[in-house]
Amino acid sequence: MKQPIQLTDAYVLCQDCGHAEPYSDAKHLGRESCPKCSGDFCGCNACSGIARLSVQFQAQAEAENREGEA
Numbered sequence: 001m002k003q004p005i006q007l008t009d010a011y012v013l014c015q016d017c018g019h020a021e022p023y024s025d026a027k028h029l030g031r032e033s034c035p036k037c038s039g040d041f042c043g044c045n046a047c048s049g050i051a052r053l054s055v056q057f058q059a060q061a062e063a064e065n066r067e068g069e070a
């Protein structure tokens with residue numbers, strides 16, 4: 001299986017809009033805010049788990065879209 005989006009073990013989740021991004025210290029420590037709503041990211045275990053599901057779902061949807069176009 002190809003994985004067009006790189007999946008990592010840790011993610012941060014925007015507390016305001018639910019946008020998920022790969023974990024970074026800057027985001028976890030609040031030095032970098034959500035590009036969509038300027039909200040704060042959280043990188044705790046619970047949020048990381050939710051964010052990972054969200055990213056995997058997006059990756060799957062994108063892969064399916066690509067196959068549909070080809």
Ligand SMILES: [Zn+2]
Nearest residue numbers: 014017034037
């Ligand atoms: Zn946000």
Ligand SMILES: [Zn+2]
Nearest residue numbers: 042043044047
């Ligand atoms: Zn959290």
